[in-house]
Amino acid sequence: MKGRFVISLIFAFMTAIVGSAYTADYPTKPITLMVPYPAGGSSDVGARIVAAIAEKQIGQPIVVVNKAGAGGQVGWTELARQKADGYFLGGINLPHLLTAVLDPERKAVFKAEDIVPIISQALDPTTISVRPDSPWKTLKDLIEDAKKRPGQIPAGIVGYLQDDEIGYFQFAEAAGVELRRVYFDGAAPAITALLGKHVDLLFCTVADNYTQWKAGRIRMLTIMDKERTKFYPDLPTTAELGYPTVISASTRGIAGPKGIPDPILKKLYDVFKNAMMTKEHMDRLENAGMPVKIMVGEEFVKYYWESYKVAKKWVDHVRKK
Amino acid sequence: MEALQYWIQGFAVATLPMNLLYAFIGCVLGTLIGVLPGLGPAAGTAILIPVTFSLDPIGGIIMLAAIYYGAMYGGTITSVLVNVPGEAASVITCLDGYQMAKQGRAGPALGIAAIGSFIGGTFATLALMVVSLPLANFALRFGPPEVFSLLVVGLSLVTGLSGRSLLAALIMTLFGLMLAMIGMDPVRGAPRFTFGIPPLYDGIGFIPVVMGLFGVGEILLSMEAPVLEVIKTKLTDLLPKREEWKVSTGAIGRGTIIGFFLGIIPGIGAIIPTFLAYAVEKKVSKHPEKFGTGVIEGVASPETANNSYANGAMVPLLTLGIPGYPTLAVLMGAFIIHGLTPGPFLFKERPDVVWGLIASLSLGNVMLLILNLPLVGLWAKLLEIRYQYLYPGILLFCILGAYSLNQSVFDVGVMVAFGVLGYIFRKLDWPLAPTVLALILGPMMERALRTSLEMSGGDLSILFTRPISAVLLIAAAIVLLTPAVRLLGRRAGKD
Amino acid sequence: MKRAWQIMCMAFVALSVFTLVLSFEYPYKDRLGPGPAFFPVWMSIITGVLSLALFFQTTWGKSVAYAAATLIPERQGVLRILAVLVALVGSLALLDPLGFRISLFLFLLFLPLGLGERNWWVILIFAIAGSFGIFHLFYYGLKVPLPMGVFGI
Numbered sequence: 001m002k003g004r005f006v007i008s009l010i011f012a013f014m015t016a017i018v019g020s021a022y023t024a025d026y027p028t029k030p031i032t033l034m035v036p037y038p039a040g041g042s043s044d045v046g047a048r049i050v051a052a053i054a055e056k057q058i059g060q061p062i063v064v065v066n067k068a069g070a071g072g073q074v075g076w077t078e079l080a081r082q083k084a085d086g087y088f089l090g091g092i093n094l095p096h097l098l099t100a101v102l103d104p105e106r107k108a109v110f111k112a113e114d115i116v117p118i119i120s121q122a123l124d125p126t127t128i129s130v131r132p133d134s135p136w137k138t139l140k141d142l143i144e145d146a147k148k149r150p151g152q153i154p155a156g157i158v159g160y161l162q163d164d165e166i167g168y169f170q171f172a173e174a175a176g177v178e179l180r181r182v183y184f185d186g187a188a189p190a191i192t193a194l195l196g197k198h199v200d201l202l203f204c205t206v207a208d209n210y211t212q213w214k215a216g217r218i219r220m221l222t223i224m225d226k227e228r229t230k231f232y233p234d235l236p237t238t239a240e241l242g243y244p245t246v247i248s249a250s251t252r253g254i255a256g257p258k259g260i261p262d263p264i265l266k267k268l269y270d271v272f273k274n275a276m277m278t279k280e281h282m283d284r285l286e287n288a289g290m291p292v293k294i295m296v297g298e299e300f301v302k303y304y305w306e307s308y309k310v311a312k313k314w315v316d317h318v319r320k321k
Numbered sequence: 322m323e324a325l326q327y328w329i330q331g332f333a334v335a336t337l338p339m340n341l342l343y344a345f346i347g348c349v350l351g352t353l354i355g356v357l358p359g360l361g362p363a364a365g366t367a368i369l370i371p372v373t374f375s376l377d378p379i380g381g382i383i384m385l386a387a388i389y390y391g392a393m394y395g396g397t398i399t400s401v402l403v404n405v406p407g408e409a410a411s412v413i414t415c416l417d418g419y420q421m422a423k424q425g426r427a428g429p430a431l432g433i434a435a436i437g438s439f440i441g442g443t444f445a446t447l448a449l450m451v452v453s454l455p456l457a458n459f460a461l462r463f464g465p466p467e468v469f470s471l472l473v474v475g476l477s478l479v480t481g482l483s484g485r486s487l488l489a490a491l492i493m494t495l496f497g498l499m500l501a502m503i504g505m506d507p508v509r510g511a512p513r514f515t516f517g518i519p520p521l522y523d524g525i526g527f528i529p530v531v532m533g534l535f536g537v538g539e540i541l542l543s544m545e546a547p548v549l550e551v552i553k554t555k556l557t558d559l560l561p562k563r564e565e566w567k568v569s570t571g572a573i574g575r576g577t578i579i580g581f582f583l584g585i586i587p588g589i590g591a592i593i594p595t596f597l598a599y600a601v602e603k604k605v606s607k608h609p610e611k612f613g614t615g616v617i618e619g620v621a622s623p624e625t626a627n628n629s630y631a632n633g634a635m636v637p638l639l640t641l642g643i644p645g646y647p648t649l650a651v652l653m654g655a656f657i658i659h660g661l662t663p664g665p666f667l668f669k670e671r672p673d674v675v676w677g678l679i680a681s682l683s684l685g686n687v688m689l690l691i692l693n694l695p696l697v698g699l700w701a702k703l704l705e706i707r708y709q710y711l712y713p714g715i716l717l718f719c720i721l722g723a724y725s726l727n728q729s730v731f732d733v734g735v736m737v738a739f740g741v742l743g744y745i746f747r748k749l750d751w752p753l754a755p756t757v758l759a760l761i762l763g764p765m766m767e768r769a770l771r772t773s774l775e776m777s778g779g780d781l782s783i784l785f786t787r788p789i790s791a792v793l794l795i796a797a798a799i800v801l802l803t804p805a806v807r808l809l810g811r812r813a814g815k816d
Numbered sequence: 817m818k819r820a821w822q823i824m825c826m827a828f829v830a831l832s833v834f835t836l837v838l839s840f841e842y843p844y845k846d847r848l849g850p851g852p853a854f855f856p857v858w859m860s861i862i863t864g865v866l867s868l869a870l871f872f873q874t875t876w877g878k879s880v881a882y883a884a885a886t887l888i889p890e891r892q893g894v895l896r897i898l899a900v901l902v903a904l905v906g907s908l909a910l911l912d913p914l915g916f917r918i919s920l921f922l923f924l925l926f927l928p929l930g931l932g933e934r935n936w937w938v939i940l941i942f943a944i945a946g947s948f949g950i951f952h953l954f955y956y957g958l959k960v961p962l963p964m965g966v967f968g969i
Contacts, residue, residue, distance in 0.1 A: 067729075068523070069505075069522060069523025069524075071505070073505075073522055106505075106511065106512070107517075151778070154775075154776050180775070182775040182776050183771075184772070188587070188644055188650065189587075189588055191643065192461065192587050192588070192637075192643050193464060195461050196463070196464050197464075198776060199776065287661075488870040491866055492828055492863060492866050492870060495862060495863040495866065496828070496831075499856070499859050499860070499863065502859065506842075506852040511842065513852055513856065514838060540900065541900060541901075544896040544899075544900055545893035545897065546893060709927075709928040709932060710933070710938075712900070712931075713903075713931075716900070716904065716923075717920060717924060717950065720907065720920070721950065721954070724911070724916075730908060730911045733908055737901075737904045737905060737908060741901070748887060749824055751824070767855055770850070771850075774850075
């Protein structure tokens with residue numbers, strides 16, 4: 001009796017192991033979507049929205065898990081370590097992930113090649129924001145003033161060596177000015193500081209501004225993108241104002257560890273693309289002020305490596321000092 | 322007054338049967354989540370966001386808000402019953418609450434917590450309606466320098482918690498500050514003291530440390546001589562005694578005011594209001610030395626403060642769209658997902674949602690009270706389970722809670738390690754609360770100082786030239802120096 | 817007790833020295849003021865000084881009224897504490913390889929036994945409910961991810 005029991009136990013285990021190797025039936029168990037930021041932030045919100053929609057299509061629950069810390073580094077370290085079987089995916093933010101890898105001081109234990117981008121969800125360009133009563137009515141006003149007082153004007157920046165700071169560097173280089181940088185952990189404290197007159201302008205993203213802009217408490221001078229955004233149709237782009245090279249954005253998407261087999265990848269492309277193109281997804285993101293941008297597979301990978309080059313330029317620039 | 326009219330209309334919305342049901346479900350779910358140590362209101366609320374997807378916006382928000390403050394009360398339950406604080410806001414409640422439970426008075430402790438929370442929350446909600454915008458604007462003047470100085474005041478409160486030895490308390494505080502240094506520093510984002518262990522990049526994790534020091538440590542301590550006879554709580558013991566009601570009134574009053582006003586300053590975090598309320602209560606008390614042994618004001622005060630803080634923190638959220646507190650960020654995320662943008666615009670665009678929510682907050686406080694007061698007896702009965710099952714059961718939930726924070730076994734390991742440390746410190750009678758306070762405030766202080774210096778271009782005087790900051794620093798100096806002066810005075814007197 | 821306090825003070829002194837030495841790896845000053853090393857250095861120094869002060873106060877100062885508690889508990893107590901620790905560390909170690917359900921099943925089986933309980937049936941039910949039951953509730957019900965071991969359990 002005992003012998004038979006043991007044998008059937010062994011069989012059960014063997015079946016479990018063998019069964020999980022079947023990629024053709026992917027997915028056969030729940031999928032984890034790891035968000036490297038705290039619950040409630042825009043990355044988390046975006047991930048939960050898409051997960052809830054995609055899981056209906058894919059037939060298995062997509063469990064959103066928060067692994068916040070070190071500006072995302074903790075989560076991405078975890079992602080790079082996971083098995084590439086399609087059951088563990090992670091949200092990524094560019095250029096945040098790239099600067100984390102490139103900056104020697106961050107001591108990242110993973111490399112840019114260890115993570116493979118799957119699909120992007122949103123592309124959030126950087127903006128320069130001021131208070132409604134600010135003396136600078138246009139970007140030109142700001143630049144003139146900044147030239148008169150180099151290094152004096154306190155400018156808030158969301159995140160260290162992230163999209164907003166890269167936006168600042170590009171702007172500073174192109175316009176030939178220098179501001180006094182004040183860093184904030186997230187959009188909320190940064191905006192609080194702007195409203196409270198502790199900084200006089202702010203480098204943040206389209207989504208960050210949205211709530212306050214609707215309330216009339218924030219005004220923007222420019223957006224660092226090639227075309228105007230439908231969220232703020234009256235906002236001139238840097239290109240229109242004479243600085244076409246000043247382009248910066250925070251891009252959010254989903255990625256996996258290197259080595260996910262092609263058939264599974266293809267399934268992921270389809271499922272997430274469909275989920276993101278549903279009206280529900282578009283509407284919810286739009287309500288949050290997040291500009292949707294869907295780049296699937298190859299396109300996103302290309303964007304990933306282009307952003308890598310830009311990030312490398314600025315990280316080297318900072319670390320050489 | 323317009324606001325009053327809206328408030329009444331809000332009640333019409335809040336009392337719709339479906340919304341009442343949502344609020345009720347939220348309270349229940351929230352309490353259950355809060356009871357699970359470690360899971361915390363923020364994570365719990367976030368997990369339940371998808372549940373609310375299928376509901377209409379108002380219903381969904383009402384349920385989420387109910388989950389939020391239900392979870393806060395759930396955290397209180399574990400603090401009192403098993404000395405495991407569910408999150409930062411419940412830490413102080415452990416000090417006297419758990420002692421009361423050990424004396425068989427878990428009932429009054431939980432009861433006064435519920436009542437205090439109710440009163441604190443309700444007054445805060447009322448104040449919220451009346452003073453929202455002007456107060457919120459004032460609170461905006463608290464920039465990084467002011468926050469730093471306020472945190473210094475907070476840290477100086479440690480002198481009020483010194484218990485047996487002031488030196489030991491100071492060392493424990495510094496221990497907490499040193500622990501806080503682990504992880505990425507706010508200056509350059511470079512990892513400090515991480516020894517190459519990836520989970521440490523973000524620091525040592527406040528919740529596992531607290532759960533270890535307070536919860537696991539306490540269990541280890543109890544194992545020395547577990548109460549073999551179960552403390553039976555009589556039903557009559559469920560309510561506070563008459564004298565206790567009297568002192569609690571003062572505590573509740575003071576707690577409400579402190580909590581609400583600190584709530585409107587974005588970014589402070591719940592631990593400061595509770596510590597401050599407790600310290601103030603101890604200072605004005607006729608028997609300060611009894612604090613920490615199980616006095617009811619020691620529970621009433623922080624519990625009231627943290628609820629009025631939570632409601633006060635709604636002010637910046639609803640008026641300015643700024644979440645002052647991690648759980649509120651989740652709530653704000655929920656607003657956004659449902660297509661609502663918090664901010665003054667929301668007041669104009671959808672007064673039904675805003676006032677419905679505010680009215681629901683008031684109702685929710687009542688609901689929690691009704692839900693929990695009878696249950697207090699039930700919770701207290703839980704303590705009567707035999708220790709061979711009770712403690713493994715508690716540990717099970719601690720492991721679950723610690724793991725679920727970041728899906729990391731490392732956190733569970735931290736909890737166990739600090740459990741051992743907590744046991745050792747308890748044996749030595751060195752205070753644990755200062756370490757916890759420092760662990761939270763440390764990083765905030767370093768960041769605030771750093772940002773202040775960035776603002777001033779490297780000039781430290783910014784802390785003294787700005788009026789609010791200067792006043793706060795002077796207050797901190799007074800708090801810190803008084804015991805030292807008293808000590809010297811006593812010595813001088815003796816000679 | 818006095819001895820214990822002295823030992824703890826010296827432990828903190830050692831910790832301060834250790835931290836101080838480590839801190840020098842990081843830059844002390846920065847472009848704008850205090851660098852990453854600034855706070856750790858000062859924390860270590862102050863902690864060291866205070867610990868020494870407490871050591872002196874304990875050894876030669878007026879006696880602080882120590883709690884009457886004896887430091888080492890009686891034998892049964894020690895055994896119970898060890899049981900808890902072994903159970904905790906054991907389940908920790910097994911959590912990732914064996915998964916939540918198995919590790920905690922073993923934990924909930926071992927610990928009540930270790931604490932002296934003998935009612936096998938109740939323990940078994942308790943262990944199954946606490947491990948598999950709770951797992952089911954949280955993983956499937958609340959979608960809280962819990963470790964699944966090598967065997968996918």
